[in-house]
Amino acid sequence: MALITYNLLKAVERQTDDKVLKTEIQKYIKKSSAMATGILNECAQSDDTYTNQILTLEIQFWQMTCIELAIKSKHMEFLDQLAVRNLFGTVWNGKLEDTTTLKFFSCLMCPALSLKLLNYKTDKSTTHDNPGEQPAPKKICANLGKIKDFLQASKTKLAYNLISYVMFLSLFAYVLLFDLASTISNLEYVLMTWVLAILGEEIRQMATSNEKKEYFSNGWNIIDMCTIAMFFIGFGLRFKHFQDALDWPRVVLAVDFVAFFFRLIHIFSVQNVLGPKLIMIQQMLKDLVYFLVILVVFVLSYAIASHSILFPDSPFTRETFLQIIRKPYWHLYGELFLEDTEGSADCTTDVRLWTNGIYPRCPSKTGQIVVPIMMAIYMLFTNILLLNLLIAMFSHTFEAIHKRSESLWCYQRYFILKEYGMRPVICPPLNICWHIYDLVQRVCCRHSTVEDPLRFDNDEKRSNSARTDAKESTIIEINYGMLQAHLPDLQKRVRTLVCKVYGDVDTIVEKTYSDDDDPHFGLRIIQMANTLQSLWKVVFPFSNTSSTFRLVKYLEEKSEISFYWKHLADSHTKETMNTIQQQICDLETRIDVLYNLPLHLLQRNSFDKYIESENKTQSERTETMIKTIKRRLNCLTKQEEEFRNAISTQLKDMKAEIMESKTKQEEEFRNAISTQLKDMKAEIMESKSKQDEVFQITILSKIEQAAEREDEFRRKVYV
Known part of the structure; x- marks a missing residue:
């Protein structure tokens, strides 16, 4: 759900231009991203196998896996996690363990050498017995299976396709340089067949893609189609004779060779440096x-x-x-x-x-x-x-x-793994036969010969979840000597299922057998099969698969002795007990799913109706979510307008207050200045009057002194 939330928020972010809303959405995007990576790391710490199954399991109603959701939204932080890298490494190696480059290329030259030079991940889990004690037919089948696993690994397919492509380019270069005469040679027809095989592979990729838009959104696919079309044009021009000096067929084929050679760059993206x-x-x-x-x-x-x-x-x-x-x-x-x-x-x-x-x-x-x-x-x-x-x-x-660079490399690596994981083992130009066989399988049998390696491979139309596979991984091979120790545990698991469905064990289990009454275990196993069949009849109407009950042949036996000799004696014990364990695991998974559903959903006649209702509900939820987001956008715009109006009103009020306070301050300032001027003027006038009086007195005194001096001078003169 965190990845789905991340995708929805990314889509909303792309459709809006409001910066405030984008900032708010980015906060939630970071939260959903942190939640997705945190859950992934928690799962990876507990169980790597279960984590890989969760990452590649198709999400119901969305028809996509977690990896595909992260790729679609370009969630680089999620793709950069160690669990995703380990998943890509597992898909890249297939069932092979890491080995040296020299050993791997030696096995490419001779696939039979992979039995001696390479290690397989299934060896430790499947070889419980001594391999030397196995019969010769089983050894041959096991060895052929290992060679098949080697050939079906993604890196093996890429290596063979690379070798085939280099051979094609070498032949193309030879024809351009030495064999492009006025008449069409046999090598040119071989080139034409080779390009037709490459075209067949491109058509298969286009047909197997979920949407045609998805195929053409990849630029390399467009380059491939243009390159192939240019080759057909150049080859068609070879049948026409040109009078002018310019050799058009040679020019077109030479440019097309450059385009074909340029296609090698795409293969380099699998390397973490290039x-x-x-x-x-x-x-x-x-x-x-x-x-x-x-x-x-x-x-x-x-x-x-x-x-x-x-x-x-x-x-x-x-x-x-x-x-x-x-x-x-x-x-x-x-x-x-x-x-x-x-x-x-x-x-x-x-x-x-x-x-x-x-x-x-x-x-x-x-x-x-x-x-x-x-x-x-x-x-x-x-x-x-x-x-x-x-x-x-x-x-x-x-x-x-x-x-x-690391997260971008993981993003690129996904497309390489998906492309070469779904390619056939046979390379061009020999893959034409395989394409015909695959077409017959798709048309007649409605079944594809190659499955997506980045989707969890479920049997019975992928009805079982990762929990079923996790439970089936606990199945052990029980021989007749181990039957006494493990049968009580199986009976306990069956009783638990009965309690979940009916609420009471005695509803369908009417009789139990002691060890003395059933020394060969036949009656107890027949009773267990009958109980499982009763449970199956209850669970099957709610299942959306066409799986069948596995234990029908055990119910046909009425005698304990005949059951023992047919199903428990010699080497039949392992097959019988494994079948019972698989049936128990299947029922456990289905009952766990149904046990957690609401009661009104269990009253439906078919689980398909539940799926349809959930699809409708999910679409309604999506529409409701979109309407809610639009409503919130409208509310945000209204709130933004109200906020702007409030801010403008406050600014106007503040401006008016400032103007009023400014006028008051100006008046007070003017009054203070005028008062000070008056006081200064009065002081100046007083000081001026005082100065005038002093000046007058001084002048009068000086005049008197001058008069006295004049009188004295006159007296002296007259005397």
């Missing part, structure tokens, strides 16, 4: 497109301006357009064409001579002066500024991808 580099190249190509948009502005502006000055009044021809673009483009790589700019010794200004191509045209005198200056400025911007900008963009892209 895989992230491919993503870097892809992102750098996007950066290069943006750079070219800027570069075109500089190139075209300089190209047209420089050519119009160097060669005025040029004729409107194709060669003129090529000359306009050719020089500025090669300037980027250091080719300056100085002889064309400055003029060579054998150039001419005669229109008839340079028009016919006898002599090159001489540049104008103005161009010889102005264009070198323009070239210097152009080279400064393009070779120094723009190219360094491109290098900086590439460096930023490299650092950003290098930080999450």
Whole structure:
């Protein structure tokens, strides 16, 4: 559910442009991501096998596995967990254990060597007895099974397909270089057959994909189809004779060979060092497109301006357009064409001579002066500024991808594992026979010969969950000597199932047998089979599978002696007890599922109706969730408007208060200033009056003193 929540939140985030809502959604995305990774790590610490089954088990109603949900939403943090890496390693190796490269390639040359050089994961769990004591037919079957496991491993299929593809490219190169004559050779027909086999594999991938959009969303598939179509065009042109000098079939096939060779890069993504580099190249190509948009502005502006000055009044021809673009483009790589700019010794200004191509045209005198200056400025911007900008963009892209290279590699590895895990063992061009066989199986038997390795492989239309497989993994091989010790445990498990279904053991178990009454265990096993059949009749109507009851043949035996000789004597004990244990595990799983369902659901006639109702309920839940999200978006927009209105009102009130306080403060300030001015004026007037009185007194005293001096002077004169 955490992954489903993550997917839904990602989808909502892509559909909204509200930054506030995006921030809120990203918080919940982080929470759901942390929850998903935390649950995965907890499961991985308890049991790796059970964790792998959970990751590859199809989620009901969503028709997707946990891995597919993480891939669809590009949940890199989830894909970077150790449990997911271990799962991919298990699918990559198949039933093989890790080995050296030399041993693996030796086994590729001779698959029979895998019996001696390689170790199989099933050896430890299946070889309870001494292998030397096994009969010869069983040894042969076991060895053939090991060789089959080796051939069906994903890395084995990739290795064989890589070898086949290299052989195809070698043959293609030989035909291009040495055998592409005027007549069509036999090797070309072999190439045609090989390409048809590759086309058949692409058609199989398209047919087995869940949606055609999913197939064409992968860029490598588009490259494959275009490459194959180009080969058919080139091969078809071989039947037509061209009169002109240009050999069109050779050109088309040569370009197609480059495209086929380029397809090898996709195989490198399986390697943890080269895989992230491919993503870097892809992102750098996007950066290069943006750079070219800027570069075109500089190139075209300089190209047209420089050519119009160097060669005025040029004729409107194709060669003129090529000359306009050719020089500025090669300037980027250091080719300056100085002889064309400055003029060579054998150039001419005669229109008839340079028009016919006898002599090159001489540049104008103005161009010889102005264009070198323009070239210097152009080279400064393009070779120094723009190219360094491109290098900086590439460096930023490299650092950003290098930080999450491990998670990106896991994301790439998923598609490689899915592609080669579902491919047949037989490589092109021999896989045509296998495609015909697979088509017959799909049309007639409604059954595919190859299954998805990243989906949990359930028998009986995947009806049993991972819990069934976990329970069946506890089944042990019981021989006749061990029967006395293990039979009470099986009886206890059956009684527990009876209690869950009927609530009382005595409802269907009417009689028990002691060891004295049943010395050969026959009556007790027959009674157990009858009890399991009664349980099966109750559980089967609620099952959505077409599985059958396994113990029918044991119910036909009425005599203990005949049951013993047919099903318990000699080597029959293991088969009988394993069948009973499998039936018990199957019922335990089904009853556990039904036991946890609500009571009203158990009253339905069929479990299919429950599935249909749950599908409808799930779709209604999805619609309700979408409506709720839209309603919340509308509420958020309304709240945002209310918030903005409240803020604007508060701002207006604050502005009015500020203006009022400002006017009051201005009035008080003015009054204070006027008061201070009046006081200062009064003080000045008082001081001025005082100064005037003092000045007058001083003047009068000085006048009196002058008068006295004058009187004294006159007296002295008269005397």
